[in-house]
Amino acid sequence: MRTNPKALTGLVALGFFALMAVVGPWLAPFDPSERSSALLQPPSAEHWFGTTHLGQDIFSQVLAGTRSVVLVGAIAGVVATVLSVLVGVTAGYLSGSAGEGLSALSNVFLVIPALPLIVIITSSLPETSNLTIALVIGLTSWAWNARVLRAQTLSLRRRDYVEAARANGESAWRIILFEIMPNLTAVIASGFVGTVLFAVVSEITLAFIGVSDAGGWNWGTVLYWAQSQQALAQGAWWWFVPAGLAIALLGTALSLVNFGIDEYVNPRLRNRFSMPGVRMRVGFTPVLPQDPKLAQKLETS
Template sequence: MSTAFLTSWKVRVGLGILVLFCLLAVFGPWLVDSLLGLDPRENDTAVIAQPPGAAHLLGTNQFGQDVLAQVVAGARGSMYVGLLGAVVGTAMAILIGVPAGYYGGKVDAGLNFLTNLFLVLPVLPLILIVAGYLEGTGITTIALIIGFFGWSGGARTLRAQALSIANRDFVRAMRMLGERGPRLVFAEVLPHLTGLIASMFLHAMIGAVMAEAGLAFLGISDSSAISWGTMIQSAQQQSAVLRGLWWWFVPPGLCIALIGTACALVNFGVDEIANPKLRVARPVSARRAKRLARAGGGA
């Protein structure tokens, strides 16, 4: 499974982009500061709204701040929100959806009621209200809010899959051998949901990045934090589109689009490997065809 997973070009390209952005989030601010000597918060009135050039590769914004330095610094904030929000949302979906499908009965009724409650709740208005009350608390709180309200759809899917796996022969055999409790759920049932959980995590990750950008665009975010969403929100406030300052809002928007593309590519690759209906026979190269022909002739 792991070997086939890495042989898909979609998975390799998607993971390459995600790893690149993760490295950029971890080491980017240090590299920009040490190599280029740029500070994303420094205001230089001499270079206000300058287009991309040799001194500033991505230009400067209305406040004289270097856009490249802000994009790199924003990668840390946006990737942090995306990863933390995805971890929280996926963990809640697993802890609620899998036991509900496996145990059934009253456990399923109670957990399913909680899932249905969150499914019918207007998530975006709730996020706006809660984030509005907690305005200025930082990107960690924003990520936790996004993850807390974004688990119900995944929990419903995991419940259905766990319900199917719970009735398979190997699970019944484990019960007959005396296996009970959470170990059977998380050691025997959960590993069969790895592909689905990976897809859920990627979907939750790009959803958290876009949700943070949307909250920042609406002004419900920590104004002191630097992320791609706060960059787009600042550009909108200063009418960057009408003034033709495309280098201010295009780079962060392009980064968000690349993250979404990378997650989609990895997701497609996981589906092609985990779902037998989507598996496509790989074309045999000329060299391998000759080798197979020789082997067949020798036999």
């Protein structure tokens, strides 16, 4: 991952957002809900991202909202990943009614539209805290990753090393944990990153449509108030552009990490050979490096 520029860029950006999630509320120059006489002011030296119609500092709102977005994404990603691993790997390894039952369960959750279901569940709950939203998103967004892990496990359970472990009398759970799971690490990591991205978008969507608590700050809440007060019609671009850019940058960072994991898992997507100075794409037809001396060394070896 350190040698992949996409993954490295995404990890650096994710580290920045994680740092802002921890120290952002303390670095905020103003209370996000504090009103002032500077009503709907453009960016300035005092208010870097401008102010709202109530004189609230938008820069402080964006900083304070980072913690909610990152926290919900991380918790939902962990919950969905644990469920997908438990259901997907078990359904792929076990045969008979147990495996088919788990596969049918994931199929049921797969065909249910996730976002409308999340909206219905969160709107019917008496309290919609960040933990509640994260749990609801995690419990309803694990099916796709479970299907992917089931397919991968089906292809691994008949490999020679798995058959050898089974012939030696190893238990099913030991084979799953020590023989199959290590080969699924990259797939699980990719699924986790994708789930975090979905959870972030879902939480922002819930806040934007007013389902979650409008008093708690996150990037979707900033967009919700900007839309409800017709910021675009008033020309107050500074009200919604910073939060939109933050969403785009976080989504880009998660996507870059996901692309890096995909390139690590899929050898045909790798474009660098292990030898220093040799560029080579792995595929059906090998491509010799551009350096003639290195090419001659490879041909003679």
